Amino acid sequence: MTADQSHLPPGHPSVRFGKVGVLLVNLGTPDGTDYKSMRRYLKEFLMDKRVIEWSPWKWYPILFGIVLNTRPQKVGKAYEEIWNKEKDESYLRTYTRSQAELMAEALKGHPNVVADWAMRYGQPSIASKIDALQAAGCEKILLFPLYPQYAASTTATVNDKAFEHLMKLRWQPAVRTVPPYHDDPAYIDALAVSVEKKLATLDWEPELLITSFHGIPQSYFKQGDPYHCHCMKTGRLLRERLGLPKEKFMVTFQSRFGPEEWLQPYTDKTMEKLGKDGVKRIAIMNPGFVSDCLETLEEIAGEAGEIFHHNGGEKFVHIPCLNDSPEGMNVLETVVRRELQGWI
Numbered sequence: 001m002t003a004d005q006s007h008l009p010p011g012h013p014s015v016r017f018g019k020v021g022v023l024l025v026n027l028g029t030p031d032g033t034d035y036k037s038m039r040r041y042l043k044e045f046l047m048d049k050r051v052i053e054w055s056p057w058k059w060y061p062i063l064f065g066i067v068l069n070t071r072p073q074k075v076g077k078a079y080e081e082i083w084n085k086e087k088d089e090s091y092l093r094t095y096t097r098s099q100a101e102l103m104a105e106a107l108k109g110h111p112n113v114v115a116d117w118a119m120r121y122g123q124p125s126i127a128s129k130i131d132a133l134q135a136a137g138c139e140k141i142l143l144f145p146l147y148p149q150y151a152a153s154t155t156a157t158v159n160d161k162a163f164e165h166l167m168k169l170r171w172q173p174a175v176r177t178v179p180p181y182h183d184d185p186a187y188i189d190a191l192a193v194s195v196e197k198k199l200a201t202l203d204w205e206p207e208l209l210i211t212s213f214h215g216i217p218q219s220y221f222k223q224g225d226p227y228h229c230h231c232m233k234t235g236r237l238l239r240e241r242l243g244l245p246k247e248k249f250m251v252t253f254q255s256r257f258g259p260e261e262w263l264q265p266y267t268d269k270t271m272e273k274l275g276k277d278g279v280k281r282i283a284i285m286n287p288g289f290v291s292d293c294l295e296t297l298e299e300i301a302g303e304a305g306e307i308f309h310h311n312g313g314e315k316f317v318h319i320p321c322l323n324d325s326p327e328g329m330n331v332l333e334t335v336v337r338r339e340l341q342g343w344i
Ligand SMILES: C=CC1=C(C)c2cc3[nH]c(cc4nc(cc5[nH]c(cc1n2)c(C)c5CCC(=O)O)C(CCC(=O)O)=C4C)c(C)c3C=C
Pocket: 027, 028, 029, 030, 042, 045, 051, 052, 071, 075, 090, 092, 147, 151, 153, 154, 214, 215, 216, 217, 227, 255, 257, 288, 289, 292, 293, 294, 295
């Protein structure tokens, strides 16, 4: 809504008002797979104190001396394998944009709502999208970090970044942040349906369903991060919803980074052990990832499958993330409508 500005005294700034913004925020992604783009992205990511909690005195020499000289090439190659060539971008960006477009469509019955998307690292930035929403007349913004399970290194850093920008604004919008939804029945149901749909396309039955979540260092968990408990609860509720006995279901943790101990059991070691123990057929999924990305497509659908096969496994299937599927959008819409109560 643009106000009728005619009653304002000459020289008064024009005002837009009356809208509510919904900002979906995912982790981020490099602009390209080349060395420079990869380095820029990893630098921003790995300088975030919510991600690497070591003192900068200890961490920066390693980051600037070793990690940022070697990792951009290595990870760039991995990104190349899963790049969305058609759009020349990562799938994380493709899906996040599509989720925002579909969210806008789902909420079109509320013409005062504007839905958009941003990334915590890289582009489009959270600050630029808060500015754009305000310029469009949003006096209220619902900030939605796209992580079902809360972790300081994901959810909190999105909120920090948004509030860091709000610190610079004279006229701030009112802001709500979306809480974790790891146990929301709509989410659990959508995960279960995604499993059932994928398994119905196979001519074999898995002996085990593995749910692989991104890990965090054990030390973060010991300092009170609820992430592990959220993952375990998602796992339990999904197992119960699917009617699987405990011995046919596992929760594991992937993407270990650095020398510290991370949450266990590790996904890669589990693949090796299962193969060696004579398990022949497994299905694996990534409930903690709202969209498929490097960590699901390359590390799990690709690498984890290879490890399983090299150790004697025979059948392996990766169940895609909810992405922009109708089931996935129903989860996001359910959460958004609940959190917008009183605003629309
Ligand atoms: C100490 C480092 C890291 C922590 C802690 C961490 C937590 C964490 N990350 C995700 C989700 C994603 N991570 C992704 C990539 C990625 N993660 C780390 C490091 C930590 N993550 C790195 C260095 C990278 C980049 C790739 C690499 O160098 O290995 C991604 C994929 C992004 C993409 O564009 O595809 C996601 C998503 C969660 C959910 C989480 C804690 C709960």
